[in-house]
Amino acid sequence: DVKVTQSSRYLVKRTGEKVFLECVQDMDHENMFWYRQDPGLGLRLIYFSYDVKMKEKGDIPEGYSVSREKKERFSLILESASTNQTSMYLCASSSIRWDRINEKLFFGSGTQLSVL
C-alpha cells in the first residue's frame, strides 16, 4: 500500500521555538504539499514542491519555510512558532501527468500542533 507518513500525530511546542514537521512518501512522487486545516477555513496550502530542492509558495507561506533535500522527504519548518500557528498540518504527495497536471493526492494522517 502507498504511504505518506508524518513524523508526529500530536505535538506541543512553546512560543518562539523552531518546529520541524517531517513527511515521507514511498511512492516516488514528484509533488509534495503542506496544508494547514482550521475549523471553518478548510485546507489552505502553505508550500509545495515539484522536485528536489524546488519549492513554491502556496496561499499562506508567511512564518513557514520548507526543505526538500531528497525526493521522498518534505519538511515544514516553523521558524519561530506562534500561537496562531496552532493547527492541524497535513502533508500530501502526488504524481503528475506528462502535461504536469496533478493526479490524485495521497495524504498523511496529519499532525495536530499546539503552540502554547
Place this chain on the structure above:
Amino acid sequence: SQQGEEDPQALSIQEGENATMNCSYKTSINNLQWYRQNSGRGLVHLILIRSNEREKHSGRLRVTLDTSKKSSSLLITASRAADTASYFCATDAGSGGSNYKLTFGKGTLLTVNP
C-alpha cells in the same frame, strides 16, 4: 484564496437516503477531485473528473461536472452510517508554474443517522 466552495456546509440524512453535495469554483480547471475526511484524520481520495468529462461513477458515488456553470456535484446513494465524514472538492486550475497545486474548498460535513 480558495477556488472551490462546497454547499451545503452541513447535511444530515437518514441511513438509506441519498446525499448530494455541490462544489462551485471560479476559474477554468484541468480537473476536479473529491476527497473524504473522517474526523481528525487525513483526507482520502474518492474520485477525479477531468475537464472534458461530464459524469463519472465509482461504486455508490456519482460525480458530475458542468464547466459552463463552473460547478460539480457528488452524489452518494444508499448512504450508510459509515459515510459520516467531511467531503471536500479540490481543483487543479494552474498553468505554467502554478500547475502543481490543488486548491480545496471548506468542505461539507455529512452526518448519516442510523
